[in-house]
Amino acid sequence: MSRPHAAVAASANEADQPTSLVLRFGAERPLALDGGGSIGPWQIAYQTYGTLNADRSNAVLVCHALTGDQHVANIHPVTGKPGWWESLIGPGKPVDTDRFFVICSNVLGGCMGTTGPASLRADGDGPHAVDFPVVTIRDMVRAQAALVDHLGIESLFCVVGGSMGGMQVLQWAASYPDRVFSALPLATGAKHSAQNIAFHEVGRQAVMADPDWKAGRYILEGTRPEKGLAVARMAAHITYLSEPALHRKFGRKLQERSAPTFSFDADFEVESYLRYQGRSFVERFDANSYLYLTRAMDYFDLAADYDGALVKAFKGTKTRFCIASFTSDWLFPSSDSRAIVHALNASGASVSFVEIETDKGHDAFLLEEPVLFATTRGFIDAAARARGLDGTGKL
Amino acid sequence: MSRPHAAVAASANEADQPTSLVLRFGAERPLALDGGGSIGPWQIAYQTYGTLNADRSNAVLVCHALTGDQHVANIHPVTGKPGWWESLIGPGKPVDTDRFFVICSNVLGGCMGTTGPASLRADGDGPHAVDFPVVTIRDMVRAQAALVDHLGIESLFCVVGGSMGGMQVLQWAASYPDRVFSALPLATGAKHSAQNIAFHEVGRQAVMADPDWKAGRYILEGTRPEKGLAVARMAAHITYLSEPALHRKFGRKLQERSAPTFSFDADFEVESYLRYQGRSFVERFDANSYLYLTRAMDYFDLAADYDGALVKAFKGTKTRFCIASFTSDWLFPSSDSRAIVHALNASGASVSFVEIETDKGHDAFLLEEPVLFATTRGFIDAAARARGLDGTGKL
Numbered sequence: 001m002s003r004p005h006a007a008v009a010a011s012a013n014e015a016d017q018p019t020s021l022v023l024r025f026g027a028e029r030p031l032a033l034d035g036g037g038s039i040g041p042w043q044i045a046y047q048t049y050g051t052l053n054a055d056r057s058n059a060v061l062v063c064h065a066l067t068g069d070q071h072v073a074n075i076h077p078v079t080g081k082p083g084w085w086e087s088l089i090g091p092g093k094p095v096d097t098d099r100f101f102v103i104c105s106n107v108l109g110g111c112m113g114t115t116g117p118a119s120l121r122a123d124g125d126g127p128h129a130v131d132f133p134v135v136t137i138r139d140m141v142r143a144q145a146a147l148v149d150h151l152g153i154e155s156l157f158c159v160v161g162g163s164m165g166g167m168q169v170l171q172w173a174a175s176y177p178d179r180v181f182s183a184l185p186l187a188t189g190a191k192h193s194a195q196n197i198a199f200h201e202v203g204r205q206a207v208m209a210d211p212d213w214k215a216g217r218y219i220l221e222g223t224r225p226e227k228g229l230a231v232a233r234m235a236a237h238i239t240y241l242s243e244p245a246l247h248r249k250f251g252r253k254l255q256e257r258s259a260p261t262f263s264f265d266a267d268f269e270v271e272s273y274l275r276y277q278g279r280s281f282v283e284r285f286d287a288n289s290y291l292y293l294t295r296a297m298d299y300f301d302l303a304a305d306y307d308g309a310l311v312k313a314f315k316g317t318k319t320r321f322c323i324a325s326f327t328s329d330w331l332f333p334s335s336d337s338r339a340i341v342h343a344l345n346a347s348g349a350s351v352s353f354v355e356i357e358t359d360k361g362h363d364a365f366l367l368e369e370p371v372l373f374a375t376t377r378g379f380i381d382a383a384a385r386a387r388g389l390d391g392t393g394k395l
Numbered sequence: 396m397s398r399p400h401a402a403v404a405a406s407a408n409e410a411d412q413p414t415s416l417v418l419r420f421g422a423e424r425p426l427a428l429d430g431g432g433s434i435g436p437w438q439i440a441y442q443t444y445g446t447l448n449a450d451r452s453n454a455v456l457v458c459h460a461l462t463g464d465q466h467v468a469n470i471h472p473v474t475g476k477p478g479w480w481e482s483l484i485g486p487g488k489p490v491d492t493d494r495f496f497v498i499c500s501n502v503l504g505g506c507m508g509t510t511g512p513a514s515l516r517a518d519g520d521g522p523h524a525v526d527f528p529v530v531t532i533r534d535m536v537r538a539q540a541a542l543v544d545h546l547g548i549e550s551l552f553c554v555v556g557g558s559m560g561g562m563q564v565l566q567w568a569a570s571y572p573d574r575v576f577s578a579l580p581l582a583t584g585a586k587h588s589a590q591n592i593a594f595h596e597v598g599r600q601a602v603m604a605d606p607d608w609k610a611g612r613y614i615l616e617g618t619r620p621e622k623g624l625a626v627a628r629m630a631a632h633i634t635y636l637s638e639p640a641l642h643r644k645f646g647r648k649l650q651e652r653s654a655p656t657f658s659f660d661a662d663f664e665v666e667s668y669l670r671y672q673g674r675s676f677v678e679r680f681d682a683n684s685y686l687y688l689t690r691a692m693d694y695f696d697l698a699a700d701y702d703g704a705l706v707k708a709f710k711g712t713k714t715r716f717c718i719a720s721f722t723s724d725w726l727f728p729s730s731d732s733r734a735i736v737h738a739l740n741a742s743g744a745s746v747s748f749v750e751i752e753t754d755k756g757h758d759a760f761l762l763e764e765p766v767l768f769a770t771t772r773g774f775i776d777a778a779a780r781a782r783g784l785d786g787t788g789k790l
Contacts, residue, residue: 035657262430
């Protein structure tokens with residue numbers, strides 16, 4: 001289904017010429033990768049909000065989830081929608097851009113300006129596509145560290161993120177303990193479960209089953225695996241919600257009709273909602289990026305780099321942690337968060353944990369959740385005092 | 396992906412000339428349908444085991460689930476595998492074929508010999524395909540009742556089934572209360588939830604996104620939407636298991652390798668397991684049947700036919716019920732079974748309920764579950780005594 005339109009064209013352009021800040025590294029400064037080898041030239045696209053103080057001590061790095069990007073608190077250049085975490089980040093918000101210098105970058109392997117499969121190769125031979133190397137969460141974090149170096153920030157005041165973003169937070173704390181003053185991993189886990197790998201595999205198979213995927217070379221062929229990617233998104237979207245949330249929102253309500261049509265039309269509201277989620281996703285996201293980023297999550301197993309003992313990942317850490325999970329999140333259930341808390345406790349770290357009662361499922365970390373906001377605000381404020389940051393972000 | 400092979404050819408033939416008993420109705424005896432109109436000529440394929448007693452009082456009707464068929468206790472003619480419920484049904488088993496006359500028919504809309512989308516039209520114009528009418532659980536039960544009539548059985552000793560089979564059991568008890576002496580609906584619900592509809596919709600979209608689906612007319616076109624159907628099966632298969640079961644079986648174990656390959660190969664065992672599930676399913680199942688049967692489940696809402704009050708569906712029933720659910724079943728959680736039990740209690744029915752502790756998920760009803768076997772045996776034996784059936788199925 002080749003259906004070019006404005007949003008798709010805009011999205012494709014974002015992969016190389018993002019509507020945001022971008023930091024470019026030449027071939028002489030390649031990025032080393034966990035899978036072996038390196039990539040270069042490469043670039044990282046990012047946004048910043050607020051002002052870095054003279055001490056460079058008030059920087060907050062926000063790590064985005066699977067389908068997020070650097071547009072955390074501004075209108076999205078492709079969709080025209082508000083930033084994906086404006087509920088939490090902005091002037092006067094729990095992560096207060098009047099006090100903190102907030103950085104958010106597109107992940108390595110993404111499609112919004114950081115080097116990924118949709119980015120053009122240096123040799124002019126089209127996009128990397130499936131020749132792009134499989135990257136890991138640690139590779140993403142290594143790329144972010146290069147950006148943080150460039151900004152002249154030795155130690156981040158806070159690293160925060162949910163889901164795949166939370167994995168990056170944990171990896172930051174493990175890889176660069178002295179550079180993370182405080183860490184907020186939300187709705188995440190230190191490894192991906194078998195069930196989560198299974199759901200990701202279904203999504204990848206859906207993309208790769210689409211003949212418009214063209215063995216990954218769809219950009220060169222002028223096609224887009226929209227149907228496959230939409231199916232992948234639909235399946236994933238169910239896992240981001242909870243059964244009670246779906247029941248509350250949709251139940252068995254029919255879509256603008258009073259009786260079933262006895263057909264395969266979207267009779268039920270939940271069907272047309274899912275179809276819309278699939279359709280709108282493909283307008284802003286690259287199918288190969290979806291393959292690479294789901295793979296990075298599947299590979300994540302922080303303890304594996306530390307002889308299988310998660311406690312060793314945090315040995316001697318001085319980072320202050322706040323962990324939050326949501327009762328109805330079945331993608332990253334509270335038990336995943338508790339495993340992190342246990343490891344942090346065993347390593348003697350400063351850690352607080354809150355399990356937030358909600359029926360909104362995994363997506364709760366992105367939604368209006370007063371307890372999450374209060375928790376974040378309280379943790380950030382206390383950490384700011386501990387770092388000697390006053391209300392304006394100055395020392 | 397057109398890949399004809401022996402199993403596929405055998406499967407296609409089963410739709411019209413099943414390797415089982417088959418009862419054919421001419422155009423003068425059409426089957427009325429809930430969606431309006433009727434279908435005819437039509438046929439119902441079935442198997443029987445054991446001997447009907449002189450009183451015709453020892454018949455057990457087994458209702459199969461979404462992807463099951465009539466081959467409940469014999470080698471499957473396409474796959475060569477044992478019957479799908481041989482753990483429960485056979486000589487000396489809880490449903491003892493030495494005592495009872497067991498009937499199992501392929502559902503209306505199926506693809507193993509009962510009329511469905513893969514069956515040939517009477518006008519010789521190829522298979523029904525998507526011109527086949529959308530059918531309901533009640534339509535399936537109406538077809539079964541015609542078979543039971545033909546066999547001269549006025550009252551079934553027991554109707555038993557799990558999942559979609561359990562929906563049919565409930566519908567039997569509601570539609571034909573005087574013809575059901577005892578009923579065993581397992582791992583089921585009186586309606587399909589929004590989350591279940593959502594998962595089914597993903598599966599249908601995966602099938603219909605496959606260009607080899609050819610707008611449903613793939614048999615005439617000589618193609619098969621194997622990739623789409625495999626993706627649908629993979630997604631559904633995850634919902635039949637539980638996170639603990641997946642963790643126990645697979646965890647994050649790698650597939651015949653000691654380190655990740657940094658590729659999109661099936662690195663994890665759970666990935667290759669799912670791919671196998673998808674591949675093997677398409678060899679024995681018709682894609683359009685999958686669309687129709689998932690739709691029938693989605694439409695199922697027994698209370699809707701009774702002013703929204705489930706209790707009215709069972710008003711004055713003399714049927715003896717035994718309901719069983721499994722603690723780790725998140726497709727039909729115990730709360731669904733409890734809702735049935737409450738309605739039965741409110742209608743003054745004889746009902747026992749057991750919630751079986753297991754980590755095997757929804758599929759538990761098909762697996763070795765000693766508590767399920769003991770429960771079934773105890774219920775069946777007590778019901779047999781109440782009906783005056785001795786140990787040999789004779790009066």
